[in-house]
Amino acid sequence: MSENNSFVRKEMISERIPPAADRGLVKWVRENLFSSAFNAIMTFISLWVIYSITVAVIPWFLNGVWDAKTVRECYDLLDGKSGACFAVLNERFPQLIYGFKYPSSEYWRPNLATVLLIVALAPILFRRLPRQLLIFSAVYPFLAFWLIWGGSILTSVSAFLGCAIAVICYRRFSSRSFALAVLISLIAANVWWIIGGYIVDLNASFLSLEVVASRDMGGFMLNLLLGTIAVCLSIPLGIALALGRQSGMPIIKWICVVFIEFIRGVPLITLLFVANVILAFFFPPDTSIDLILRVLIMMTFFNAAYIAEVVRGGLAALSKGQYEAADSIGLDYTQSMRFIILPQALKISIPGIVNVSVGMLKDTTLVSIISMFDLVGMIRGPILSSTDWNGVYWELFGAAAAIFFVVCFSVSKYSQWLERQLETDKR
C-alpha cells in the first residue's frame, strides 16, 4: 500500500492572486470605464472634455495677475499670455462684499454680525449643541440690526424687551385660551413699545454706532441680508398660509388660495417692480418706506407662497389617522397642530423648504435689475462700467458664481445631512 500511495495534500495551498485583468485598478477601469464599446467612446469623449477644459483654464488661472491697478496694467503684465486679471477682485473686494457706500471704517460691524450669525444659527442647525445657546439665537436679530444699521442700542433693546414681554404674557395666559393669550401679548408688547419709544428718543446717543442708511448697503452683504431675513420671516408665514389653505373655513381658505396662487403665478421680477414703483402708492402719503424694506416685504411674500406649497405637501402626506387620533384624545386645533401634525409635516417638508430657501437666496440677485447694488449689481454697474476695469467679465462673474456656489452647495448638503438625522421611522 505504502509504495503505491496516491498523492494526498496535507496542507492548503495559499490563495493565488486573481489574474491581472481581474483585480485592482485594471479591473475597476474595465468595469467602470470600458465595459462596452459605447462606454469606451463615452469615456474618451469625457476625457477629451476634461482635457480641453483643463488646458484652457489652468494656465489662465495660474498666470493670474493679483496685483495691478487697472485692466491695462494687467494686460501689460500678462504680456500676451493667457491669464486672469484677479487684481480686480483684490482691488474691489470691499465693494463686492459691502457695496460702495458702506463706510469703510465700519466694515467690522457686518463682519461681526456674520460671525455672530453663525453662532446664532449653530444651535438651530445642530441639535447636539447645548440648548442654552438658543437664548443667544433669540437675541441675535436685534443685535444684528444694531450692528448693521447702527444707531442707539436702546432701539434694539426696547424692541427685544417688547417681544420678551409678549412671550411672557403668552406663556402666562396660554393655558386658559390661545386667542386670549395672543391678544393680551399683542397689547402688552405694543404698550411697551410706545413707552420704550419715548425712552429711546430721550437717550438717542446711548451706546450709539454710526447710522448707515439702507440704501448704502450693497455687495454680497445685501444678498445675504435679504436672503436671510426673507427666509426667516417667510417660514412662519408660509406655515400659516399652508394651514389656512387646509382649513375648513371657506373664507380663510380662499384668501390663502388666492394669495398663494397669485404670488406663484407671477415672476419675482414683477413683484420687485411692484416694490420699486407701486408699493409706495399704497402707504400713507407722508410716509417714506425705504426700498430695501419694500423689497423685503415682496420677497417674504414670494418665498412664503412657495413654502406654503411645500408645507401643504407635507400636511397632505400625513395619514388621516394622525388627524383623527389627535381629535380623539381631545386635543383642540392649536394643540393637535403643535404636538401632532406640524412636527411630522415639517419633517417631511424640510428638503423642500431648504430648496425653496436656497432658491430665494439665489433670487436675491434679481434686485440688481431694479438698480440695487447687490453682488451682481455691483459687478454690472460700478465695476464693469468703470474705465479701470472695463471688460474683466470672467474674473468677476466667476467670483460671484463661486461665492454663491459655496453658500448654496453647503446649505443643500446640510439639508441632506439633516434629512438623514431625522429619519426616525427607518433603521
Added chain:
Amino acid sequence: MNTSELARRDKFQFSMLLNDKRYRSYTFQFFALFILICAMAYLGKNLLENLAAAGLNISYSFLGEPAGYDINQRLIEYNSQSTHLRASIVGVLNTLLVAFLGCIAATFFGVTAGILRLSNNWIVAKLMMIYVEIFRNVPVLIWILIIHSVFLAFLPQPKAFRGENPEATMLWDAFAFTGRGFYIPKPVFYDGSFIVIVTFILSIVGIFAFRYYARQKLYLEGKLLETRWTSVGIFFIPTLIIYFALGSPIGLEYPELKGFNFKGGIHARGSLISLWFALSIYTGAFIAEVVRAGIQSVEKGQSEAAGALGMRPNFIMNLVILPQALRVIVPPLISFYLNITKNSSLALAVGYMDITGTLGGITLNQTGRAIEAVLLLMLFYLAISLSISAIMNVYNRSIMLKER
C-alpha cells in the same frame, strides 16, 4: 343630563360664537373678512390720495399711443410708430418664443444628463453630477450674464467672415454663428407650397391612424404589424413626391454677407440665443435630477418581472418602465417649464425685448403708467401659469393610480 338641559344647550346663545366649535368658525371668518376689507379700504384710500397728490389717474389710453422705440427682435411687423399695445404684443410673442425654445432645449439637456448620471460609466456619471451641482447652485441671472459674455467674446464678428482668407467660415454656407447673433436660412414659400404643407399634415395624421389601426389589430386579432419603418415611410414619401412633382415650391433664402453684415435669412439676435441657452442649460440641471429620481423610483422588480414574462428590452422600457417613471417625472417637469417662462423675464439683463422689456421696461418708463403696466404684466404671467396648471391638473387626474 336630562332632555331639558340638552335642549337648553342647543339653543343659540351669544357666548357660543366663541366657545362652541360649531359657531366659532363663523366668528373667525367674519373677523378675517372684516380685517381684509378694512385693509383693502385702507390701501385703496392711500392709493387714491397718493394718485390725487401726484396728479395721476388710472387709464389705459397710453396703449393706443405711438411707442416711439424700436424692437430689434420681432416676430410680427413693428416699427417705432406702432402703438404701445403692439409693442406689448411683440413682447408677448418674444416671451413665448424664448420660453418655447427653452422648454425643448431644457428637456433635451435634462433628459440626457439625467440618464447619463445613472450610467455605469464612472467618469460620465461624475461629469454629469458636476454639471448638475454647478448649475443648480448658482443664480440663473449670473449664468445668463456669463453665457452672454461668452457669446460676445468667443463668436466672431460678421467682419471676420470677409475677405479672401477669412478667420471664420459659414457652416455649409447656410449657417453663420456670429457675436451679433445666429443667421440661419429662411424658408420661402412659392405657389403650391400650400399643397405640400397640407400633404405633410395629412401624412402625420395618417401615421397616427395607422398606429391606431395596428394596435386594434394587435388587440383584436393578435397580429403584430411592423410600425416603425412604415411610419417613417408615411412621414417622408408622400410629401417628397408632391414636393418634387410641383417643382420644389418651398425654397430657402440663405444669409449672405453684404458689406459688414449678413443680409437675408432669419437673424436670431445674440441676446435671444444667450438667454435661450442659459435658461435651458440652467433648467436642464434641475430636470436632470427629476429624470434621475423618476427612473430610480421604478423598482428593479418591475423590469425583472417584465423580463420574466418574456418581453424584449425595448418593450420593457416603453411599456413598463417609462409609463411609471413618467408619472413621477411629468408634474415637476411642467412646473419647470413654467419656471422657464417666468425666468425668461430676466431677458431685461441682456436686452432681449420680451414682455418685461417692452411693457414693463421702456413703455413703463416712457409713459410713467407704472400701476397699469405692472398690472397687465402680472395678468399676462398669471394667465399663462393658471392655464398650464389647469392642464397639469387634468393630466395628474388622468395618470393617477387607479386603485382602491
